[in-house]
Amino acid sequence: MAPLAALLAVLLPLLLLVACTAPAAPPPAPPPPTPAPQPSQIVVAVDDLGAGFNPHLLAHQSPVTTALAGLVLPSVFRPDVNGNPQLDKSIATSAEVTAQDPFTVTYELNLEASWTSNAPIAAEDFVYLWERMRDEPGVADAAGYRLITDVRSRAAGKAVDVVFAQPYPAWKTLFSDLLPAHLLKDAPGSWTGALANGVPASGGPFRVVSVDRARGEVVLTRNDQYWDTPAVLDQLVLRRLGGTALADGLGVGDVDIALPTPDDSVRTALGGLQPPPRIQTAPEPVVTELGLRTDGGPLADTRVRQALKGLVDRDAVRTAAAPDALAADSFATAPSLPGYASTEPTNRPDATALLTSAGWTRDDEGRWRDGGEPVQLIIGAAAERPTDLAVAKNVAAQLDAAGIETTVVAPTAVELFGQTVVPPTPPSTTTAAPPTSGAPTTATPTATPSSETSAASASTTPTATTAASPTPAPPAGVSVDLVVRPRVVGGDPATELASEYGCDDPANPNGPPGRPAVPTTCSSALQPLLDELIADPDGSNPGDTREAVEKLLWSQVPALPLFQPVSLLVSTASADSGTGVGPGPLTTGPLTGAQRWTAPAR
Template sequence: MVVLTLAACTPAPRLVDTPVTSPVPEKVDTGELVVGVSSVAGGYNPHHLSDQSVVTTALANLVLPSVFRPGADGTPRLDDTLMSSASVTDYDPYTVTYRIRSDASWSDTAPIAAEDFVYLWQEIIDSTGAIDAAGYRLISDITARDAGKVVEVVFTDPYPGWRSLFTSLLPAHLLKDAPGGWDGALQTNFPATAGPYAVKALDTDRGEVVLERNDRYWEEPPKLDRIVLRRADNSGIVDALEAGHDQLALARLDAVSAGEIARIAPPVPVQTAARPSVLTLAVRPDRPQLTERTVRAAVIAALDRDQLVTVGTAGGPGVELRSDAQVLAPALPGYRATQPASRRHSPADVVTLLGRSGYTRTATGWTREGQPLDLVVGAPAERETAQLVAREVARQLAAVGIAARVVTPPADELYAQLSGAQTDGEEPVDGDTVDLAVISRPVNGDQATVLASNFGCAPAQDGQGPSPANVFGLCDPGVQPTMDAALTGALSVTDALAAIEPLLWDTAVALPLYQESETLAVRPEVSGVAVGPPLVGPFAGAASWQRAAG
């Protein structure tokens, strides 16, 4: 119903943020393809939580090497453009041996070698804001032979999800001593690449990323000479598709813009491309006002998820990808709704739960012992959709008497605070400690790894007990053994999720909203474009894209 209503609206005048275009030349350059996107905002490190975006995923697919890549059904397949082989070669200790092709090298001619594996492992386990870190924490040692082309990785425990490791390798020889280190890696440029394309220009002010065929690529070259990612608003993208300035779009289109594309002649087919992330509200249990489960449950009861989804998707494809589970995303095999009936929008439950926690409703809001319940909602400055949802969260909380205000720090600062990266005495982002945050929760890769990375504990160190190793601030020693058993294969993921999903809902630290997605629109003169493997997207097949004169 939402989609039909929005699609029937009269489009607003197209007045803002039109794309960078030029008159279509008489002779079409069939070696170039222009892709309309909603944003090119950086950074671009595919291992940083703060850098998740369509462009980051696209660049990782096109310019960075990976040991395994998802096949058409999502199952990891060895990338034989990089690897000769990869297999478990010992079980005591659990060891995987990787053999890298002798001709695989970075664009500066340095070989892709064991040091790239070591660099990625060490940086991910030392980082507080890395994606899918749980698998890397199981590694105890990495050794090399044959000039670094044979890599042996030793694990502390069996790890059935080992094929999810070492995706998007980074050039260690350039980054390990670079200014800014890991935190600054790929924030504004790619110092070296090792894929079918190389980054020619990355201009966030102009809103354009230019990729050109990598002449040093050792495998079959891509069909196109150049791919240009060009930023525009929805109206600008529709106009550029209709005029032929853009030949393809992968953008967050709302229902109105989708309707406009449907009227383009000749027809421009559209598909939904699900992203490897779920827009989620984090409710931090380590914040002074939210340490009690009943208060967190009251906050969630105050929120109308249907309305939050509507605001976030604007009737776009995310409407059909509402997420009603804590771990798996709707586009993943095995997904099923696990949300209990008790986790529903209920202003009456807000009154009951806050009253049970000792709060009293006054003319100005909820107070306890003279202190108001006053929450700060964070959203990344670079993510417009997250900001819209954050403002709606604050509005809904205010409607039931819970004071709330929104802050929008840069993504890296927000995720640093959520991940516990701030040191004692350091000022929090925007001068505020964030109680709630609208974030993109990664869901790609091995399911047991996703579970342990998003909700698990970091191992105990230096005599200290286990601590949260996730942006939700959650560490439950009673649940961790179940996560560990799933991670090491001692328990099936299905059984682990059956046990853990109800506990995560009851803990009230995460409110999933919807799987983020884009609309893929392709003009008829372009061939070879598909929506791509699950959660990877169309750029996985970009080396085969072709453009006719049209």
């Protein structure tokens, strides 16, 4: 028994230990997943995305381009609430005139300022913008850049000396919306092509992450590499919407702010919203004008251009194409700016007498002829700009009623504003243009379009009187006699006048191109006045000089100002509380300061 007792003495404690041990508890269930926070977002509805996003090209002028430039691209100076330029110290710690002979401006750049590609914002960006504005056609507001003779880099590119041919009081308007030279300078077609569908690098509080033209949407996100105060918003979305879709989006909270072009359908749709949104008006930083060719063709005679000034009813054009726009009757000042006043002469030209004195005659059907041949004027409007197309068709209808044959062509904006010969593309029948009254059916010119047409290979216009030449014939194309185009406004008026109506280079009229498809004459009477105005806009006699410029422009008629477009600025109450959105400075628009906005609760 002793061995059994010993065995029990060993096993009994073990059995008792097993019996008293509780089964292991199951592992705790994992906590439910926490939903990822939704990014803070503001959605802005727009009519369209525009032709591209280079703010220095006439072809790319649009409210979307203005918005992106202000939020993504670096500028040395930015306008304050009154439109006066103020140094942006996130880009330049100082900018001042450091010499008078030669006139020199020195910029000390912020050492932290850099592109999202990690390249510094530096002197090469100044050089790139200067060279492109000096040399490229179809640029906006370039006269100040053409006065620059040199851009010098110091301190590893973080100090820049800009040398001018003459004193330039408006130098603070230069080097806004700098572009990333290190990405663009060696890329073929970079000036127009690289910014056609986005902005390749950011130097501001936001960056462009996607452009979806099919959906009509541009998405900006906070630039996490930004060295200054970061944006409050995670995302800012610009979305193409109109009519009832726009109103529905505002009503259910999918859209916070809208920038539609005013028309009856938009007003009707907005009128049904409860609670009613806040509606303001936001003038755009352009004036739409009708440029007249002065260097050749049927309009080379000043009397003919004066006659057209009498034949074209500009009020009727505005009413048909942009009824809510501001009538423009001055060359120097935009209608929305303080101090604007009409400078248009009160007398209406006698068109018949002027055309007759220029050698034009009427045939038995009342149609005008020149040298025995029927007059045929080509009117150009950019295919991507529906309001411009409406203007062109209305002008064509008026001239047709006056006995002048016309043809409307609609090449791309880049072609129209950057080439002297353009493809004779007829307006698309599917283009969504505002309604016009009495617009004629447009005919395709006898010349056929060519995909090879380019400014480089089409330096002359084929006409019946062109002499035979052993050189190859240029591709099929036409020279435009009248062009509907935007003229930038809101900056320095003297610079804007010299950019649009002066010589490209007063000392060298045959120098680098800078003109859109309808050039102006390098006027021996006008140029000295423009030189005086741009050199001393606030001098002892600026009013008299500007008045003389206005009189000459109305007399020589290189263009006819038509109207300043406006957008409606629509915002919901919840968006208002977090943004305080308003029209903003003219040159930067309603989205100015969006980096400080907060998103409404969804």
